[in-house]
Amino acid sequence: MINITIEKRVANCYPFFLYFCQMETSEIYGIQPTLEALKSKQTIEKIFVQKNIQNDGLKEIQSIAKDNNIQLSYVPIEKLNKLSKNENHQGVFAKISPIAYVGIEELLESTLAKKENPFFIILDELTDVRNVGAIIRTAECTGVDGIITLKQGGAAINEQTVKTSTGAIFNIPICKVDHIKDALFYMDSYNIQTIAASEKTDQKIYDVNLKKASALIMGSEGKGVSKSALKMAKVKAKLPMLGSTSSLNVSVACGAILYEMVRQRIN
Structure with missing residues (x-):
């Protein structure tokens, strides 16, 4: 069974801007959550992929990311462990933007x-x-x-x-x-x-x-x-x-x- 965890952090804004800060930034890890975020057209800032490992899920993530000009960074497992706080990241960690971009x-x-x-x-x-x-x-x-x-x-x-x-x-x-x-x-x-x-x-x-x-x-x-x-x-x-x-x-x-x-x- 895959353990899926999504961590959300709300920006620490001044009180009179709290209305504008309801949008949350997300950090997602695990193959399936990352694929779902990519397929649902979430605005992903960057994806970290573990060096020297490959499987069908990671290959699909990299392919979709490249097709959509999303930045990929290949890092050692220690970096992913730190980003995910030692959760089961399965070799991938993604940062979702707090805003939507326009063309x-x-x-x-x-x-x-x-x-x-x-x-x-x-x-x-x-x-x-x-x-x-x-x-x-x-x-x-x-x-x-x-x-x-x-x-x-x-x-x-x-x-x-x-x-x-x-x-x-x-x-x-x-x-x-x-x-x-x-x-x-x-x-x-x-x-x-x-x-x-x-x-x-x-x-x-x-x-x-x-x-x-x-x-x-x-x-x-x-x-x-x-x-x-x-x-x-x-x-x-x-x-x-x-x-x-x-x-x-x-x-x-x-x-x-x-x-x-x-x-x-x-x-």
Whole structure:
């Protein structure tokens, strides 16, 4: 008999956001529960599979995951034992996202149907979930119309992201793409200005027209916007740095730029 256990954790939100935090994040282990989650189209963030073992159930899980571009990570049994707290994981452990994602075409079509000059944020390989949560919080407060991030290579959307966003994540569409260039191609096709936040330019953000339909690209904590995204971006802009410190935290920098967008649009 297979022992099936599903552990659910509710995000630890502030009291006035409890209404938005009824959605739970789940960690699932065992072959049959994971297959059922995949077949029912649950939004799975990542699947951990034990190294060096194979059976029909694990092969089916891996096949479905690859067909749906779900991240697979092959790990030793010790890692799975730790994730599942030594329960009977059968060589597989999955993390289900606390939110549902929208497709990029759906996001752009639905937004442009309601709004002439939307504003989006593209997160280029950010890895810190707290930075992502803080950006989502500020984005929602400033009227951003959607966040675009990577399916793989970026921070997971998990309970820590929900907590840091203080529930704002439930009020703004989140989209995942295979590659940042995919998002930039879509932006170009919809005539949306793409702006890379980068120190590798002389142009200040205050000189950029943020009243236009725009997508702001924020780069990773260590490397900034990737070379390929910098090359494709229509505009490069920076915040002036007047002290001896060379850079801002990415979520702080994003907030400063978003409030310049608000200032321009209010005026």
